[in-house]
Amino acid sequence: MTTFSSQLYSNGGRISLLHxxxxxxxxxxxxxxxxSRVQVISAVxxxxxxxxxxxxxKQIVGSTLSDSKEDGSSVLVxxxxxxxxxxxxxxxxxxDGLTGGHVIxxxxxxxxxxxxxxxxxxxxxxxxxxxxxxxxxxxxxxEEGASHVIVTSYVFNNGKLDLERLKDxxxxxxxxxxxxxxxxxxxxxxxxAIVTDRWQKFSDVLLDEESxxxxxxxxxEFLVHGVDVExxxxxxxxxxxxxxxxxxxxxxxxxxxxxxxxxxxxxKEAGKGRVDVTVGSALDIFGGNLPYKDVVTWHHxxxxxxxxxxx
Numbered sequence: 001m002t003t004f005s006s007q008l009y010s011n012g013g014r015i016s017l018l019h020x021x022x023x024x025x026x027x028x029x030x031x032x033x034x035x036s037r038v039q040v041i042s043a044v045x046x047x048x049x050x051x052x053x054x055x056x057x058k059q060i061v062g063s064t065l066s067d068s069k070e071d072g073s074s075v076l077v078x079x080x081x082x083x084x085x086x087x088x089x090x091x092x093x094x095x096d097g098l099t100g101g102h103v104i105x106x107x108x109x110x111x112x113x114x115x116x117x118x119x120x121x122x123x124x125x126x127x128x129x130x131x132x133x134x135x136x137x138x139x140x141x142x143e144e145g146a147s148h149v150i151v152t153s154y155v156f157n158n159g160k161l162d163l164e165r166l167k168d169x170x171x172x173x174x175x176x177x178x179x180x181x182x183x184x185x186x187x188x189x190x191x192x193a194i195v196t197d198r199w200q201k202f203s204d205v206l207l208d209e210e211s212x213x214x215x216x217x218x219x220x221e222f223l224v225h226g227v228d229v230e231x232x233x234x235x236x237x238x239x240x241x242x243x244x245x246x247x248x249x250x251x252x253x254x255x256x257x258x259x260x261x262x263x264x265x266x267x268k269e270a271g272k273g274r275v276d277v278t279v280g281s282a283l284d285i286f287g288g289n290l291p292y293k294d295v296v297t298w299h300h301x302x303x304x305x306x307x308x309x310x311x
């Protein structure tokens with residue numbers, strides 16, 4: 001009798017699938033080949049965002065976000081603070097026919113939670129929500145109107161993948177409503193490592209083909225911020241986009257560094273038409289120079305293009 005099991009293990013910070021084959025006394029060996037993956041290439045989408053900090057819609061340099069220092073000082077770099085509410089942005093996205101946008105609470109304070117709920121109520125089923133999501137509160141956000149919940153730090157606990165927590169979330173809300181935030185930075189200038197706790201801590205999980213393949217079995221989508229360029233309007237992390245386009249087995253959205261429309265097109269090309277895009281600080285609705293309406297027009301143009309299938 002031959003059995004086949006898969007075990008998650010850590011190999012120098014690398015998440016891998018370890019396959020073991022045990023054979024019967026007859027010494028017959030079976031070879032388990034990896035099945036070919038069929039990829040349906042649909043239209044690239046613009047995924048809008050609503051980032052909330054202390055109840056206000058803001059655009060910040062994410063890598064500067066941390067807990068307040070003991071003396072009350074802060075190193076937070078804010079690119080923009082809106083006089084519009086999260087609810088108003090949600091209504092605008094709904095009217096413009098944009099789905100799959102994310103609402104991120106940059107802190108678990110009551111004002112930010114209230115603002116996030118206001119956005120979800122304004123656009124039921126049209127927005128995802130993240131920030132402080134765990135097994136205790138995830139279902140409540142779905143009940144309040146979120147299409148999905150987004151998690152990072154709860155699953156990548158103390159720098160390691162907590163598989164039991166991940167499985168618990170899947171049991172509670174279902175794979176089809178779970179998004180894993182795999183935002184990352186280059187570690188030692190070489191390979192991408194997933195970062196947690198407001199992007200301040202490196203996990204020991206590297207972002208590569210094997211980790212994407214494994215984690216894709218537990219989530220409906222991935223959200224990936226290129227933290228090294230996010231909020232800085234210095235251009236996209238094309239190497240990261242290409243990695244996602246080549247290896248993500250499920251829908252994935254990239255955010256970070258978009259400044260002009262050419263950057264959006266570069267994401268489409270580098271990601272092989274498989275990576276959706278979020279634009280933040282560069283948009284005129286967040287104080288930037290890139291017209292929001294131009295990006296919305298581009299989005300609807302993509303939707304009109306035919307999809308294709310790759311093997």
